Amino acid sequence: MTRPTLQIATAAVKQLPNLPGSTRQLLGYLNDESIELKIIVRSIECDQVLAVGVMRVANSPFFGMSNMVQTINDAVIVLGFSNLRMIIVATMMATLKFPNLENSADIQIMFKHALAVAIGASIIARNNALDSSSLFLAGILHDIGTLALMSTYPELHQEARELSIRDDILVHEAEGMVFGFDHAEIGASLCRHWNLPESIVQAIGSHHRIADVSNLQPPVQKNDMAAGVIHISDAIAHGLNLENDHRTMVPPISDAIWSSLTGQQDKLIDSFAEIEKLFHELVVLIAM
């Protein structure tokens, strides 16, 4: 099969379905402090999948309101904007449909990994006074380029995955050998095409490459922080292997970013417990 250039592949993945417009609009509303509650409620009510998900989560034992929440309005109040954002983003990802992926056994594993990275990123962000909502979104989308490549070039991506297993190398390195570029570059292009904020685009595009910046010294500059959070959270998620993938491999970590973001080991281990607890709760709530 002919190998696409980065330019051709970027153009090809732009033909994939976009994130649902209603979801993007809703996330915009949630970032607007002056927004009226009724506008958010109406937006959720207009999206059947989201409405069901929000009601189910609000009525779950996790929020202590088992089957007492009757309306979307009450659900939004019970959940709060921060939890609502997480549910919207996770539901969006769970319902995103790319061609050729319907029967792929790897999709569940990839989505669970994305969720673990998103949760880890939001916790690391919170501990470092960064924007945890944006980083949850960046985390959930950090490997969207892999899905895009699997969907657009299934045979070539299968070749890359087989090469990764055969030569015991990381998938993004195998992609580089097969395609000449990797999923992070494609994911960044796709997210830029979807008009996501440039900080999220940069975080997705650099989450592997930032480990190669040899002159990076702590404290890491603000511009590299978002990519650094995803970089570290990706490694932690692979390390904890919450997705239960026997082939998982932890990518190398930048010392500078690790030193800047992770802090004391005992606090880090507390964060692992928090990541795992939230992961298992969200997996069940979103019914993956």
Added chain:
Amino acid sequence: MPYSKPDNLKSSARTAQAEQLHSDDALRMEILLRIRRNCPGLGDQALRAAVLTYLIGKRK
């Protein structure tokens, strides 16, 4: 590719500390295989030690 434990891993004080906490070689080997790139970076070693400590602590 067969796995072999690298020297830099043996020299990690934090990993050594974590290894003293348990005797479950299977879990340790699973983590070592997962974090098998074994870069000399402190970040990799610190992550390995933290993951080991966390997972071992969960078993107790």
